[in-house]
Amino acid sequence: MIKVNIGGVPEHFNLAWYLTLKNGEYKSEGINLRWHDYHGGTGAMCKGLRSGDIDLAVILTEGIVKDIIDGNPSKIVQTFVQSPLVWGIHTAGHSEFKTVDELRGKRVAISRYGSGSHLMAYVNAKNEGWDLEKDLKFEVIKNLDGAVEGLTNNVADYFMWEKFTTKPLVDDGTFNRVGTCPTPWPCFVIAVRNEFLENNETDVKTILDIINGTTEEFKDIPSIDRTIANRYDQQLEDVQEWLSITEWSQELIDEKTLSAVQNQLLDLDIIPEKWAYDKLTKIL
Structure with a gap:
C-alpha cells in the first residue's frame, strides 16, 4: 500500500x-x-x-x-x-475603520508572503484604485488565530480571509466585515x-x-x-x-x-x- x-x-x-x-x-x-x-x-x-x-x-x-x-x-x-472564493475584508471589532476606503495605506495582516491573503490584498488594492507600492503595508500573522490576535492588539489594521470561515468571528464581534473581494478566477x-x-x-x-x-x-x-x-x-x-x-x-x-x-x-x-x-x- x-x-x-x-x-x-x-x-x-x-x-x-x-x-x-x-x-x-x-x-x-x-x-x-x-x-x-x-x-x-x-x-x-x-x-x-x-x-x-x-x-x-x-x-x-x-x-x-x-x-x-x-x-x-x-x-x-x-x-x-x-x-470564486469570496474574501471578507475584516477589521477588529473595536476598530475605528468602518469602510474599505478608510483602509488605504493601512497595515494588512497576511498569513505569509505568497499566501492568498497576501496576493488578494493586491487584487483588492487594484480594485480600489490604490497605489500598490505606497498603499500596502504587510504584517505577517501566520494564520487565522494570529489574525485575531494581531487585529485585536493593533498589530495590523485589516485582514482578508474567506468570508464564511470568518463569519462566526464577525457574529461574536471579534471582527467587523467592512467589505468583500471575490477572486476573478x-x-x-x-x-x-x-x-x-x-x-x-x-x-x-x-x-x-x-x-x-x-x-x-x-x-x-x-x-x-x-x-x-x-x-x-x-x-x-x-x-x-x-x-x-x-x-x-x-x-x-x-x-x-x-x-x-x-x-x-x-x-x-x-x-x-x-x-x-x-x-x-x-x-x-
Whole structure:
C-alpha cells in the first residue's frame, strides 16, 4: 500500500476529502492517503510541496501559480472548486475603520508572503484604485488565530480571509466585515509534486476519480448543510448560502482561464513573467 500525503485548509470546502477518507475509499484501492491540515494556508502548503512534506495540495489557484513560477517543482492537475472564493475584508471589532476606503495605506495582516491573503490584498488594492507600492503595508500573522490576535492588539489594521470561515468571528464581534473581494478566477486547484507525479501517476488518477465521485454529488448528500454547520461551527443559513454559490469541478483548469490568472498576477507585479500552459499543468 502506497502512502500519500495531502494538504489542505481545515475548512468546509474540503469536507469531501474527510468523507472519502472516513469511508476508506482510498485504502480499498491500495492507497494510504494521509490528510494534513494547513492552518497557515497556501503559503504553508507551497512550502510543504517544495520540501516533500506533502505530495498533493488542495490550494488557492493564484498562490500555486505564483509559486510554480517562483520555482516550486509541482503541476496543477485539476480544478477543485470552480466558483470564486469570496474574501471578507475584516477589521477588529473595536476598530475605528468602518469602510474599505478608510483602509488605504493601512497595515494588512497576511498569513505569509505568497499566501492568498497576501496576493488578494493586491487584487483588492487594484480594485480600489490604490497605489500598490505606497498603499500596502504587510504584517505577517501566520494564520487565522494570529489574525485575531494581531487585529485585536493593533498589530495590523485589516485582514482578508474567506468570508464564511470568518463569519462566526464577525457574529461574536471579534471582527467587523467592512467589505468583500471575490477572486476573478476558480479558487481551488489540486497540485502535485513533479517527482511524485512522475512515479505515481496512476495513483494520482485514482485519488482524483474517488474525490470527483463525491464532489459531483456533494450537494445531494442528505442533510449536508447541517453536517457542515455542526462540523465547522457555522450558522445553517450561512452554510446554505455558501452551498448555493459554490461549484466543484472535476476538470483541469483551461488554458484561457489560466492565462487570465497570469495576466492579473503579472499586472500586479506578483509574477515576473507568464508561463506556457503545459509548464504549469499536467493533463492526466
